[in-house]
Amino acid sequence: MQRSMFVLGLLLVIAGLAQAGIKGDGIALEAELAQRIEEPMKIDDSDKGKGASNEKFIWMEGEPAVGGGGEGWAEFDINMSEKGEYAIWGRVLAWDGNSDSFWVT
DSSP: OHHHHHHHHHHHBEEOEEETTTOOOOOEEOGGGOSEEETTOEEEOSGGGTTSGGGOEEEOOOBTTTBTTTOOEEEOOOOOOSOSOEEEOOBOOOSSTTSSOOOOO
């Protein structure tokens, strides 16, 4: 479950794809609202998610820093209507240094 928290944040908020430096516009995406969530990643609304937006989060079981071995994931479809430079901001709520990361590909 420790690994799961890394994803909790990834998708607690992949907050704001904002165009770099010029526009303050952005979108906020909640992890549990991904268009596709691949097992063993799952949505959870247990007490561990208290304080998370909508009281929900996504995670996958596994050892800290190893987790599910990259098997599960969440996918968001985003249409960028203009060419430009964009930034992706993500937040993680984790209980230790082995669970505080996520990958964006």
